[in-house]
Each structure stands twice: as C-alpha cells, then as structure tokens.
Amino acid sequence: MIWNRKNPYLAEIYECQLLSGEKSNREIRHYEIDLGNSKIKYEPGDSLGVIPKNNHELINSMISRLDASSSTIPDGYDSSLFDLLENDYEILTPTNRLIHFINENTLHKKLNDIILRQDKEALAKFKYGKDILDFMNLDKSLKIDLNVFLSLLKPIQHRAYSISSSSLVHPNQIHLTVSTERWSNNSRSYGGVCSTFLSDKCLKGSKIKIFLIPNKLFRLPKDQKKPIIMIGPGTGVAPFMSFLQERKANRSIGKNWLFFGAQTQMNDYLYCDQIKLMKKDNILQKLNLAFSRDQKEKIYVQDKMYDERSEFFQWIENGAFLYVCGDAHKMAKDVDSMLHKIIRSQLDCSYEVSVDYIKNLKKEKRYLLDVY
Ligand SMILES: Cc1cc2nc3c(=O)[nH]c(=O)nc-3n(C[C@H](O)[C@H](O)[C@H](O)COP(=O)(O)OP(=O)(O)OC[C@H]3O[C@@H](n4cnc5c(N)ncnc54)[C@H](O)[C@@H]3O)c2cc1C
C-alpha cells in the first residue's frame, strides 16, 4: 500500500514526552509513532507528514460567530459544519481571499487603508498573531453567509516534521521532535494547528494520519568513512539524532561533529542524556553547545563555528559533509554567512572566492539544508 497525503496511514502514538524543562520559553515534545503494519520504510533525513484536526474550542467559536449550528450540512456538502471545520479546512491562518472579503465588507479604517495602499509590510504586521476569527470580528455586526465563508478557506494542509529516529535502532517506529506553537494577546490565546493538535489531543494510544515525505537531498554520505558536521539549534537537532543513531548502528567509522544551540542549558538542552552518552562513547567526536541566554551576550551556533574555524575548515577540506537544519528565516542565513567568513579567514581570500568554494561544496552535495 502506498501511503500519501491523500491516503494517509492511521498510526498510533506509542509514546510522548515533554523534552523542554519547566522554566523553558519553549514547549518541545518528543513523539514516538508506531508504524504498525504500514510497511513504511524511512531513511535518516526523511520527514513525516502529519494531517492535523482543528481545535474544538476554535471551531465552536467560529460556528457561533457564523450564527450557525454544528450539525448543519451546508448546501453542496456531505458533512456537518463541525466535521468540515474540524477536518477539511484551515481555520486558523487567514487566506488573502478572506482578508479581502473582510476588507470589502467592513468599515475598518486601518485595514481599509493598508489594502488601499497595497502596503504588504503593513499588512503582514497587521496580520501578525491574528487568526481568521479575529478578522471576522473586526466588525462583529458583519453577517457572513456560510457557503461564502467556506469558499474563503483553503483545504487543511499537512505539516512536515523531520524524523529524529533511525529505523535500525527503533524498528517500525518514527520519532519526532516538535515545538508546540502558542501565543496570546490581551483577549485571546492561540495555538498552531498541528503542533497543538499533537500536544493537546494526541495522548499515548491516539491515532494520527501520517505519510512519509522522503528527502533525497538530505542524506548521510554513502561512504561511511566520510566525516559529517551537523548544525542544528532548537528542533533542528531532530534529523541529527537520526543520523547519529544510524551511524552508531552501522558502526560507521566517519567522524561526527554536532553544533547544538538552545536558550538555556538547564531547560532547553534537547536529548541531553543521549547526546552526552554519544560523546562519552566517542560516537560524537566533537560537540559544541551554544546556550544563547546563559550569559549576558548571546552566543549562537555560528559563533561556536567561528571559535573552531581552523579545525572546522580542516574537516571540510578532508571531505566532511555539512548539514544545517532548523529555522530558515534567520539561523540558516546567519550560519551561511559565517561559513563564508570562515572560508575567507582560512584561505585568506575574497568574498567571491568563498562564494565559489561554497558553490562547489553544494555541487558536490556536501552542503545540505533541511530548513523551515
Ligand atoms: C521539512 C520540514 C521539517 C520540519 N521539521 C520540524 C521539526 O522537526 N520540528 C518542528 O517543531 N517543526 C518542524 N517543521 C515546522 C512544522 O512543519 C510546522 O510548520 C510547525 O509545527 C507549525 O505548525 P502548526 O500547525 O503548529 O502552526 P500553524 O497552524 O501552521 O500556524 C503557524 C502560524 O502561526 C503564526 N505564529 C506562530 N507562532 C506565533 C507567535 N508566537 N506569534 C504570532 N503568530 C505566530 C505564524 O505566523 C504561522 O503563520 C518542519 C517544517 C518543514 C517544512
């Protein structure tokens, strides 16, 4: 059977644990998913697609705002309104269509003005942290026809999560490392659709819809003698737990170097025990930790790379594969800039030469990214 987005496998959550500490600013959980008789086979570097269900409280608030009833079957549909909002549509993040509909039917000076000026930056700022219900409530007197409303939503999307286990060590299981997204303003609390679905609804024994998302562009070197350097702050460490488990199980002789970063050592050092053990057992030959908030000045993974620039460059010259996983918006860009800087410093060369050097690394598929 081929499982995919349209035909997901219903898998059981075998285990879930909170990884982040009590005083962390983050809520990061480790999930173990049983692959049952799915025959799903994965490799380190692959991700798992999870199809979430929407939050019941939000669905009920939305139905009440629409002045509708949960059991209503909208014209042209086969399911109840509650079912449609739970399973079929994205009901958190507003689509552009919905924002334009609200704008055209609402007297809201700020939004009307932003859209009239086509000011994308101001719109992004206005949207930030607001969900569909907030937009509907910009004018509480606005009546919204149910079918029109549904036409303004987009179908529910799966979310991808990097797999943090190796099947050689955990046969028939997939592990994930997920940061639960929650935020609030003065009047409401919000939660990311899939991360809160997992943390709040998926207890041990629950079933979730999953499918494999292979990533051929983020693989361990075929030649197990090759050294690898892994840079993965925060949840970016996930695929590297899989890489390290796999390299250990295969008794690969290539050296392994991990750069991990988090806010504090006490509360945010994910998989601390396993990482320490791998260091002790010499699976990890080198480990650099950047706890950004344990001192006055921020320290990030790229600062640790620079501290180690000579050896870092030597590993690359010796054929190391370089992997970066985690935040795409800032971290991966800053790590990339640091890589240029390290190459410039070690080769005593111009920016252009470092660009060519990195282009070559990419061409040789030795600089691989899994960023989001
Ligand atoms: C290949 C890949 C691998 C990934 N691997 C992992 C992984 O291993 N672990 C992991 O945790 N994630 C991973 N992600 C990210 C993951 O797929 C989801 O994007 C993430 O969990 C958020 O999804 P959600 O459904 O909870 O939130 P959504 O419902 O998608 O909501 C997110 C929205 O909420 C808004 N938002 C979020 N936080 C705030 C805030 N504080 N204030 C205001 N607005 C906010 C954002 O603007 C965003 O539009 C990966 C992504 C990709 C593409």
Ligand SMILES: NC(=O)c1ccc[n+]([C@@H]2O[C@H](COP(=O)([O-])OP(=O)(O)OC[C@H]3O[C@@H](n4cnc5c(N)ncnc54)[C@H](OP(=O)(O)O)[C@@H]3O)[C@@H](O)[C@H]2O)c1
């Ligand atoms: N709720 C929020 O306020 C908020 C903010 C950011 C991310 N998130 C979410 O939290 C989840 C976990 O994020 P994450 O896995 O990336 O972990 P994270 O906990 O946000 O970050 C891990 C480490 O990376 C550091 N970092 C921040 N900017 C960096 C940069 N430019 N370069 C290198 N390191 C940098 C962080 O430091 P500092 O945090 O000390 O700067 C922290 O030490 C993500 O899903 C993300 O969307 C939430």
